[in-house]
Amino acid sequence: MTLEALLKHPALWQGRQRQHCDRETLPTGYSQLDAVLPAHGWPVGALTEIMTASSGIGELSMLMPALRNLTQKQLRVALIAPPYVPYAPALIEAGLQLDQLLVVDADTAAGPKEKEKNDFWATEQLLRSGIFSAVILWSGRHSSDRTQRRLQLAAEHGKCWAVCYRPEHCAKSASPAGLRMILGQQSRHLCVDIIKNRGGKLHQLTLQKSSASNCNISSLPQKTGQLRPDSKTSRSAPESRPDH
Amino acid sequence: MTRSNGKTLLWASLYLPHLLLDDTNSDKPLGIIERRNHRQQIRCCNPQAQQAGIYPGMALNSAYALLPDLSVIDYDPTREAQLLSHVGEWAMQFSSIVSTHPPNHVLIEIAGSKMLFDSFESIIHLIEAELDALGYSGQIGIAPTPLAANLLAKANLRIGITDRQRLSSAISSLPVSLLELPQDTIEGLRRSGMHQIGSLLNISPASLTRRFGCSCVDTIDRLLGRHPDPRTPMRLSDIFERECNFTVEIEDVSALQFATQRMTSELSAFLIAQDKGINIFQLSLHHERHQSTTIDIRFLHATSQSRHLHRVLTERLSQTELIAPVCGLSLFADNFSNIDRDAADFFIKSRQQQKTLGEIIDKLSSRLGDEALYTLSAVDDHRPEKAWRKSFIDEHSKQLPQWPQRPLWLLPEPQPIPPARNHSFTIESTAERIETGWWESDDVRRDYFVAIDKQGARYWVYKDRCRQEQWFMHGIFA
Numbered sequence: 001m002t003l004e005a006l007l008k009h010p011a012l013w014q015g016r017q018r019q020h021c022d023r024e025t026l027p028t029g030y031s032q033l034d035a036v037l038p039a040h041g042w043p044v045g046a047l048t049e050i051m052t053a054s055s056g057i058g059e060l061s062m063l064m065p066a067l068r069n070l071t072q073k074q075l076r077v078a079l080i081a082p083p084y085v086p087y088a089p090a091l092i093e094a095g096l097q098l099d100q101l102l103v104v105d106a107d108t109a110a111g112p113k114e115k116e117k118n119d120f121w122a123t124e125q126l127l128r129s130g131i132f133s134a135v136i137l138w139s140g141r142h143s144s145d146r147t148q149r150r151l152q153l154a155a156e157h158g159k160c161w162a163v164c165y166r167p168e169h170c171a172k173s174a175s176p177a178g179l180r181m182i183l184g185q186q187s188r189h190l191c192v193d194i195i196k197n198r199g200g201k202l203h204q205l206t207l208q209k210s211s212a213s214n215c216n217i218s219s220l221p222q223k224t225g226q227l228r229p230d231s232k233t234s235r236s237a238p239e240s241r242p243d244h
Numbered sequence: 245m246t247r248s249n250g251k252t253l254l255w256a257s258l259y260l261p262h263l264l265l266d267d268t269n270s271d272k273p274l275g276i277i278e279r280r281n282h283r284q285q286i287r288c289c290n291p292q293a294q295q296a297g298i299y300p301g302m303a304l305n306s307a308y309a310l311l312p313d314l315s316v317i318d319y320d321p322t323r324e325a326q327l328l329s330h331v332g333e334w335a336m337q338f339s340s341i342v343s344t345h346p347p348n349h350v351l352i353e354i355a356g357s358k359m360l361f362d363s364f365e366s367i368i369h370l371i372e373a374e375l376d377a378l379g380y381s382g383q384i385g386i387a388p389t390p391l392a393a394n395l396l397a398k399a400n401l402r403i404g405i406t407d408r409q410r411l412s413s414a415i416s417s418l419p420v421s422l423l424e425l426p427q428d429t430i431e432g433l434r435r436s437g438m439h440q441i442g443s444l445l446n447i448s449p450a451s452l453t454r455r456f457g458c459s460c461v462d463t464i465d466r467l468l469g470r471h472p473d474p475r476t477p478m479r480l481s482d483i484f485e486r487e488c489n490f491t492v493e494i495e496d497v498s499a500l501q502f503a504t505q506r507m508t509s510e511l512s513a514f515l516i517a518q519d520k521g522i523n524i525f526q527l528s529l530h531h532e533r534h535q536s537t538t539i540d541i542r543f544l545h546a547t548s549q550s551r552h553l554h555r556v557l558t559e560r561l562s563q564t565e566l567i568a569p570v571c572g573l574s575l576f577a578d579n580f581s582n583i584d585r586d587a588a589d590f591f592i593k594s595r596q597q598q599k600t601l602g603e604i605i606d607k608l609s610s611r612l613g614d615e616a617l618y619t620l621s622a623v624d625d626h627r628p629e630k631a632w633r634k635s636f637i638d639e640h641s642k643q644l645p646q647w648p649q650r651p652l653w654l655l656p657e658p659q660p661i662p663p664a665r666n667h668s669f670t671i672e673s674t675a676e677r678i679e680t681g682w683w684e685s686d687d688v689r690r691d692y693f694v695a696i697d698k699q700g701a702r703y704w705v706y707k708d709r710c711r712q713e714q715w716f717m718h719g720i721f722a
Contacts, residue, residue, distance in 0.1 A: 056701030060652045060722035076601075084653035087719060088622040088632035093650060098620050102605075102637065106612040122608050129604045185700035 011156075026161055029065020030207050033192065037179070038199035042066055045159045046178030046198070047152040053168045055083070057185040061094070062207070063163065067134060068095035075133035078102040078126050081119040083138050102132075116142040120150070127154035127162055136163040149176045171195060254355040254364075254406060256371065257393035258335070259383045260348050263327045264320065265290050266380045268491055269502045273311055277304055278319040287319050317491065321347070330486070332478050334378065334510050336517035338371060343475040349394050351475060354386070364404060378509050379502065387411065390475060391424065391467040398422050408469050415467075416442025425463060429456050483578040484514050484525075493532065493569035497561045500529075500573060504557055507575045512550030518580065521546025525577035527557065531568035539564060542614075544637065545602035546581045552603050559610035605637055626680040627688045628654065628718060648676055649694065651704040651719030658716040661705065670696045678706075694721070 025041040123137045155162035180196035190207045273293035284304035296311040332344040341353035361367045385396025386404035465471040488503045529537040618634040673694040690706040704719030
């Protein structure tokens with residue numbers, strides 16, 4: 001093996017200057033985020049872990065610019081075990097080509113543990129196949145260091161962008177993922193706390209919602225008021241949110 | 245021997261001496277017995293039995309004395325002929341002219357296939373590798389006449405003779421016992437001191453006929469190509485059917501692997517020979533006292549790849565719970581379709597993508613169930629829960645006009661918001677009124693809002709105007 005070939009080997013870490021210069025990049029759609037990521041975009045061939053305390057803060061719309069890019073280039077994307085129905089009209093609004101999107105949602109009859117085992121298996125298969133450009137998994141309680149390592153290796157093998165959503169408490173345990181971030185909300189903006197960034201530095205940043213994003217607050221007519229339309233109903237609040 | 249267009253034929257003969265033994269795939273000592281000279285004797289036996297000292301021709305009693313737990317099966321010429329014709333059908337992937345030569349030879353004409361496979365060496369390597377994968381042990385011989393090819397295969401010389409002039413010198417040192425002659429003729433030749441074929445070739449045909457009958461001269465003439473030896477090519481049937489019975493009942497699905505591997509390899513060869521693909525076939529598991537279990541095995545794209553066929557079948561089998569031990573297996577296919585080869589197919593990259601997409605989808609759905617995989621499409625309906633549907637993979641849907649702002653997550657069912665739970669909850673959009681569906685039973689009269697909770701999470705909520713203005717949560721802006 002020549003030195004040239006050796007230097008191109010993806011498993012060889014070379015410091016910041018040369019790293020990722022040969023790799024294709026997958027821009028996140030947010031210039032601030034691209035600037036701090038060593039690949040200048042989402043890491044292809046590695047696992048990205050996203051941890052959130054709750055749904056509804058824009059944790060999925062954050063991925064939409066990249067997913068729109070991929071599907072419009074006729075590259076395939078898979079969603080595995082989404083916690084709710086991925087809503088087709090909203091996905092179209094975000095610019096996705098739906099025929100490039102595969103949803104894998106196995107039956108829950110086998111019990112949650114068995115289901116999650118199947119979800120991990122399906123994710124690994126799709127990652128390894130090399131025909132999906134992005135594979136996104138919503139994992140539950142049974143994700144572990146071992147499952148994440150397998151996903152990371154599968155992503156490397158298939159040169160695929162793997163994303164795994166995990167519960168927030170998983171941030172405390174170590175993980176072999178290439179990129180890990182905790183998402184939060186601060187004055188209506190998405191806060192990204194990068195807790196692991198292979199080949200780059202750790203950062204905390206607030207994303208300004210760009211026009212690419214699905215949840216475009218600024219363009220909405222702002223009408224702030226209590227959720228109390230008239231005297232007939234009292235103030236209401238959501239029932240306990242489904243765990244995510 | 246020449247074809248009508250003047251091209252020389254070249255035969256590859258597959259010699260398959262242990263068809264029945266290979267069929268059972270037993271790892272215990274096993275012998276096949278036949279009745280000869282008023283006694284039961286071993287016709288052939290597997291290596292495990294040979295290690296114990298058992299040899300073909302041994303009396304059954306002596307064999308039992310050596311090895312009391314030897315298992316035996318009766319020699320079944322019909323089953324042997326059936327297996328031979330299966331190998332013949334399998335060999336039609338290599339050539340359009342294939343003929344069986346009972347009891348143990350399959351003849352494949354390879355002169356016509358040389359162009360396709362580059363060289364004779366590559367054909368032979370391919371045939372040997374595929375035969376091995378099929379689970380049969382065999383020897384191969386190549387010669388311009390069928391009988392000479394059979395002879396070379398039986399002698400296992402591993403030489404190929406393409407020129408008829410060199411034939412007689414090449415075979416002259418081989419023993420006469422390899423010739424396809426009646427047993428007493430061979431015995432007679434040996435008694436006359438003719439042990440090698442060469443000595444037979446030197447004697448004039450007239451004296452040979454006088455001593456040993458005309459069959460001897462006829463065989464030699466056909467062997468050397470002096471007389472024509474036409475063969476009828478096999479034709480493929482319209483259906484594919486394979487059956488396999490086990491000597492012992494099988495309780496573990498993984499033990500069926502050997503039989504299914506052979507069946508799918510044969511199915512794949514059958515499809516390649518017909519230039520067809522398959523979308524569905526049936527596998528039946530036979531039980532002693534129960535009705536058979538039949539499993540439909542489906543494929544997204546028509547395929548003929550043995551690896552793919554077997555992988556999907558194995559995955560489906562491992563999901564199947566056996567209701568009783570399995571005593572036999574059968575595979576049936578009668579619905580073949582053309583393999584989709586559109587223009588893009590010729591660009592290698594896209595063809596591989598298409599192929600592997602079908603493979604991976606089949607693999608996943610065989611474990612997770614057919615309903616677990618789908619794509620999404622939008623539906624032109626104002627009721628939010630009806631504005632999407634699951635669609636099949638590869639189904640192309642048209643993109644519809646856009647809606648006002650919609651959440652990425654839709655709850656499977658709208659969730660009532662109890663008035664008692666009193667979080668502060670802010671509305672941050674104007675109402676979107678949806679009133680539709682009155683012509684169906686599920687009439688919708690709702691005012692939708694985007695609401696934001698204390699933590700900053702955004703929800704899609706609505707007020708139901710039919711039900712005393714109850715609030716519901718319907719989506720999450722994830």
